[in-house]
Each structure stands twice: as C-alpha cells, then as structure tokens.
Amino acid sequence: MTDYKREIDLATLWPTVVAEAEAAARAFPMLADFYRRNIIQHDGFAGALAFVLAEKLLDRDAGGAAEQAEQLKQWRKYLAAQMALDPAIEAAAMRDLLCQLQSNASIKDHYTPLLHFASYQALQCHRIAHHCWHSGQRAMASYIQGRVVSLFGVDIHPGAKVGSGIFIDHAVGVVVGETAVIEDNVTLFQNVTLGGTGKGSGDRHPKLREGSFVGSGAVIFGNIEIGAGAKVAGGAVVINDIPAGTTVVGPKGRVLNNRD
Incomplete structure (x- = not known):
C-alpha cells in the first residue's frame, strides 16, 4: 500500500472514498450491501455521515423490523437537516477524517474511520449534539450524549x-x-x-x-x-x-x- 492517501485533499476525499467502497464491494460480495448502504448510495459525504450516525443512534429495542426501518429513516432525515442548518458540522467532520488519514499509519484506505472507528463516530455525534444544545434542542443533545457513552465509552458534554x-x-x-x-x-x-x-x-x-x-x-x-x-x-x-x-x-x- 502506497501512502498516496497522505496527499489527498478535501476536494478529492469523498470521490476517493466512493471509489474504494465500490472496489471493496466487488472484492467482497458478502459486504456489498454494507458498502452500498453506508457509502455508495449517497450523493455526498453528509448523506453518508447521516446514515452511519443514524444506525448508531436509533433505539434498537423499540419495535420490530418495520418500526426500526422507519426510525432509521427519521434519524437520517433529522441528522441531515441539522447538518444543513449548520454546514460547519460537515466541514469539520471532513477535516477530522482527513486528519485521521494523515495521522494514523494503520489506516490502509480512506473510509475506515467513517465506517469503523468509534473515536471518529463519537466525535461526529458530539458535533450534532453541540448544535442541538445551542439551538433549543437540549433533550435531543442529552439523548445523543447518553447514546455515545453507552456505545463508545466516550463522554463529551454537548456544551x-x-x-x-x-x-x-x-x-x-x-x-x-x-x-x-x-x-x-x-x-x-x-x-x-x-x-x-x-x-x-x-x-x-x-x-x-x-x-x-x-x-x-x-x-x-x-x-x-x-x-x-x-x-x-x-x-x-x-x-x-x-x-x-x-x-x-x-x-x-x-x-x-x-x-x-
């Protein structure tokens, strides 16, 4: 593996993530749907991030398969809306991803932090919670903080x-x-x-x-x-x-x- 990733910039980061996900899906058919759902189906980075975080934040104890699917849809829509209201969330998340790629020699692709790193996902959840905390949505901010503690063992106050x-x-x-x-x-x-x-x-x-x-x-x-x-x-x-x-x-x- 070359270290070409260390020269990538924000303008080419998302297209590179998509290309690598498509290659991984072809190489590992068992994971094709995973890559499609989390990366390939989305028009941009914000959509993929909203989907990844939605799957983490939904309450998996609430209802059956149909209810879970509807809850996931609602979470995706809600998270995308918050990022649209505060574009700095997406911009910071992309810079965080680029930082991971430049700082962590163990990463061999450009999508691993987004899909698999608890540290990256917890930080992006905090960005949403912080926006909620300062926009009159403190109940939602506290819920996200609590979910992050349970899921990742990371406790960052929304404030x-x-x-x-x-x-x-x-x-x-x-x-x-x-x-x-x-x-x-x-x-x-x-x-x-x-x-x-x-x-x-x-x-x-x-x-x-x-x-x-x-x-x-x-x-x-x-x-x-x-x-x-x-x-x-x-x-x-x-x-x-x-x-x-x-x-x-x-x-x-x-x-x-x-x-x-």
Missing part, C-alpha cells in the same frame, strides 16, 4: 466546544466537561479527562489550544490553559496552565525545559 482536524485515537474513556474548549488540530488519546474541580457553575474546564497533544490516561483539571503546541504526556496530572510549546510529564505534571 463543550470542539474545533476541527481533531484526532482522537481509540477514545475509550475520554471525558470532556461542559465548558471545555478543544481548538483545531488537537490530538487526544484514550482515557483522557478534561474535568472540573468541583466548582458548581461557571467556566470550570480546561482549554486546549491549537495543535496541543494529550497522551493516554492524562488528567487535566479546572479552567486552565494548555498552550498551543504543548504536549501532555500519558498519565500526567495537570492543574495549572501549561505554556505554549512545552511538554508536561509525570503524576504531578512537571514541565520539561528545552534541555530536558
């Missing part, structure tokens, strides 16, 4: 602000509080917590500035700032601001200087 080009690897155990801010091009690994300090209200969660990195198991508490390009090593506990471009290690969040 949290998340930029684009986000790479969440594995994602299981990720917790992000209501007033947290994650700017563009941030990387998070599994079991990361962006939590509060017990303050009942107000701005009480971390702010991760552009290009920062948080390793697996790191815990960041309070309304503090992780500066642009800063790195928080796995297992670190951080309760104070971290300057841009620095690295933090250890259970007490020790900042390394350039010599270190």
Whole structure:
C-alpha cells in the first residue's frame, strides 16, 4: 500500500472514498450491501455521515423490523437537516477524517474511520449534539450524549466546544466537561479527562489550544490553559496552565525545559 492517501485533499476525499467502497464491494460480495448502504448510495459525504450516525443512534429495542426501518429513516432525515442548518458540522467532520488519514499509519484506505472507528463516530455525534444544545434542542443533545457513552465509552458534554482536524485515537474513556474548549488540530488519546474541580457553575474546564497533544490516561483539571503546541504526556496530572510549546510529564505534571 502506497501512502498516496497522505496527499489527498478535501476536494478529492469523498470521490476517493466512493471509489474504494465500490472496489471493496466487488472484492467482497458478502459486504456489498454494507458498502452500498453506508457509502455508495449517497450523493455526498453528509448523506453518508447521516446514515452511519443514524444506525448508531436509533433505539434498537423499540419495535420490530418495520418500526426500526422507519426510525432509521427519521434519524437520517433529522441528522441531515441539522447538518444543513449548520454546514460547519460537515466541514469539520471532513477535516477530522482527513486528519485521521494523515495521522494514523494503520489506516490502509480512506473510509475506515467513517465506517469503523468509534473515536471518529463519537466525535461526529458530539458535533450534532453541540448544535442541538445551542439551538433549543437540549433533550435531543442529552439523548445523543447518553447514546455515545453507552456505545463508545466516550463522554463529551454537548456544551463543550470542539474545533476541527481533531484526532482522537481509540477514545475509550475520554471525558470532556461542559465548558471545555478543544481548538483545531488537537490530538487526544484514550482515557483522557478534561474535568472540573468541583466548582458548581461557571467556566470550570480546561482549554486546549491549537495543535496541543494529550497522551493516554492524562488528567487535566479546572479552567486552565494548555498552550498551543504543548504536549501532555500519558498519565500526567495537570492543574495549572501549561505554556505554549512545552511538554508536561509525570503524576504531578512537571514541565520539561528545552534541555530536558
């Protein structure tokens, strides 16, 4: 497998996904309907994303096959409508996908995150929930958040602000509080917590500035700032601001200087 995917851009991403899905469907007839339903039948990326997320969010305990089919149809229509109302959702989702392809050497095609990665799907569910939270649909936002916790083990409050080009690897155990801010091009690994300090209200969660990195198991508490390009090593506990471009290690969040 060549690494041509690393040179792909947003303009050619969706046509490439479709072409690869068609090739996979021909190569594996047992999966042909899966690729058709999730990718090939859709006119664009937004339609495919709405379908993939709809299948995750519907209540599979409600009714029989006919009821399930109708519920899936309603979810698809609803999710597509929310993305049409807020085009930034689709744009961010595409940049997230491109980021996955550029950052994860284990991916051998262009559609795997969309179809199979819990981290990617959970993040896109959050984008819908965030839109709902700020558009008078808080019951729906809370439902989506709860489904994401049950399905993926990822708990991102609908109020949290998340930029684009986000790479969440594995994602299981990720917790992000209501007033947290994650700017563009941030990387998070599994079991990361962006939590509060017990303050009942107000701005009480971390702010991760552009290009920062948080390793697996790191815990960041309070309304503090992780500066642009800063790195928080796995297992670190951080309760104070971290300057841009620095690295933090250890259970007490020790900042390394350039010599270190």
